Amino acid sequence: MAEVVRARVDAWTWAVRLFPTRSAAGAACRAGHVRINGERAKPATLVVPGDEVQVRGGERERLVVVQRLLVKRVSAEVARACYLDRSPAPLPREHVAMAGQRDRGAGRPTKRERRDIDRLRGR
Template sequence: MRIDKYLWCTRYFKTRNLATTVCKKGHVRINGDVVKPSREVYPMDKITVRKNQIDYQLTVLDIPESRVGAKLVELYRKDTTPKEAFEHNELLQFAKDHYRKKGTGRPTKKDRRDIDEYLTDEDFKTADGAD
């Protein structure tokens, strides 16, 4: 079975076209070699897939006939991804949430909207000096 079809069948990608695109970009390796989407997959192959900044490591146990249900995926592959990969992704998410300290730099669009929500029309009138 082709690697792009295998990744689609084992539910790593929602569409086969996405799996093909990832293979073409070089984010899929079989036994350490970057592969094209047409590369055949055999049982006991070690696959590494880069998805969402995580390197998933899989071992092929069997080849499915077609796309399988979520409960049956474990029959066809063994996920050997280390837990550190997922912890690193969580740290990246925390870093994105707080990209700058409060009060430094120019306000973002969200900051401006929050300020506008806080101030009312009456606040604007008194600030201008018009009554």
């Protein structure tokens, strides 16, 4: 286990298994899906213990507090010890809005249907 004094946010989020690859972590930073202490983070932004890292993407939003710094990917058990998870609990399946399924053979959605779908998805 490689413990360091400072670490890049893309390397740290990958090392503690918040992202499957380091390139995915960097892409999420560039897209604005990673915030440190409420501020948008670039991939090279340094994290220190005590920083609050917010990650959007995937099934839910993750909110973690940095406990220890890593730059090398470690096992899941060791990774969980490196941050304090303050993520909100995921919604129960009953409360999650079901995405509408189109009938087989119905073709592509019309412009109006596309707008309704986008509105449902929150875009």
